[in-house]
Amino acid sequence: MEPTTILLFAAAAVASLFMAWVIGAGSSGATPFAPAVGANAISTMRAAFFVGILGFAGAVTQGGSVSEAVGSGLVDGISLPVGGDPAWGKYAEIGAVWVLTPFVGGGIAYGIASVLPRPDVPEDVSVPLLAG
Incomplete structure (x- = not known):
């Protein structure tokens, strides 16, 4: 792999991790429940249960659309490592x-x-x- 490709990948990874940290994004999707759990309005397990139910519902209702959009050639592939401006x-x-x-x-x-x-x-x- 070329050094420029590795450098570009590393820069993108650092920027992505920084942005996820800044906005408080997590892979679980439980971030919106944090204030309710912190205020003891809902238990941690109940919040996790709701996140699981909502995640499952989202996967069932929108999963096919996401798969279709990802495979539709949405990204052209013209970028800096490929010689794009x-x-x-x-x-x-x-x-x-x-x-x-x-x-x-x-x-x-x-x-x-x-x-x-x-x-x-x-x-x-x-x-x-x-x-x-």
């Missing part, structure tokens, strides 16, 4: 989203957190506003 415009878009996401998300979270605990805003207004 870098997609600088797409890289700029990805970089902009990567840089702006914490600020936009933080701003939205700060706005929500500053609106919710106000005694002058009734709950029947703030909760529907939070739900969108």
Whole structure:
């Protein structure tokens, strides 16, 4: 295997692991249950059971579509190791989203957190506003 291919694979692996760590992604899909388990609203085993049921339901209902999409030639195979040109415009878009996401998300979270605990805003207004 060529050194550039190995280097590209290593860089992609590091970037993927970093992104998974940053967003809290796990292979189990149990991340959305973490607050409920931490607050003792649901037991760990019950959360794992729900994750298993939902995972099975997703595999049954969408598994065929995923298999079909993966085998449909969605990826052309033109990339740097094969001699393709870098997609600088797409890289700029990805970089902009990567840089702006914490600020936009933080701003939205700060706005929500500053609106919710106000005694002058009734709950029947703030909760529907939070739900969108």
